[in-house]
Amino acid sequence: MKRGLHFVIKTHIYDPEFHGSFSIKAGLPALVPHLGCDDLKIGDGLLASLAYEELRNSNTSTARAAELRANLRAYCRRDTEAMLELFRGFA
Numbered sequence: 001m002k003r004g005l006h007f008v009i010k011t012h013i014y015d016p017e018f019h020g021s022f023s024i025k026a027g028l029p030a031l032v033p034h035l036g037c038d039d040l041k042i043g044d045g046l047l048a049s050l051a052y053e054e055l056r057n058s059n060t061s062t063a064r065a066a067e068l069r070a071n072l073r074a075y076c077r078r079d080t081e082a083m084l085e086l087f088r089g090f091a
Contacts, residue, residue, distance in 0.1 A: 005083055024082055032085045035078065042075040 010022045017030035029036055037043035042051055054060055055068040
């Protein structure tokens with residue numbers, strides 16, 4: 001059975017800074033503080049979902065769609081970097 005990074009953290013690590021959550025957004029500031037999302041225009045999954053919905057809307061202007069794409073890419077890039085840094089911390 002494959003187990004993901006979430007499983008490893010949830011079963012082996014706890015920090016009071018998690019505030020009861022084991023999401024990347026909760027664990028990242030405690031485990032990898034230099035990779036937060038405060039500097040991003042899209043900083044969480046809810047905003048990412050809303051941005052994607054707006055991007056897919058046919059009424060969204062070309063300029064706005066380009067802005068949304070760039071912001072979504074930055075958010076996804078940061079999530080990927082965060083997971084990689086968390087993984088490296090366990091290696």
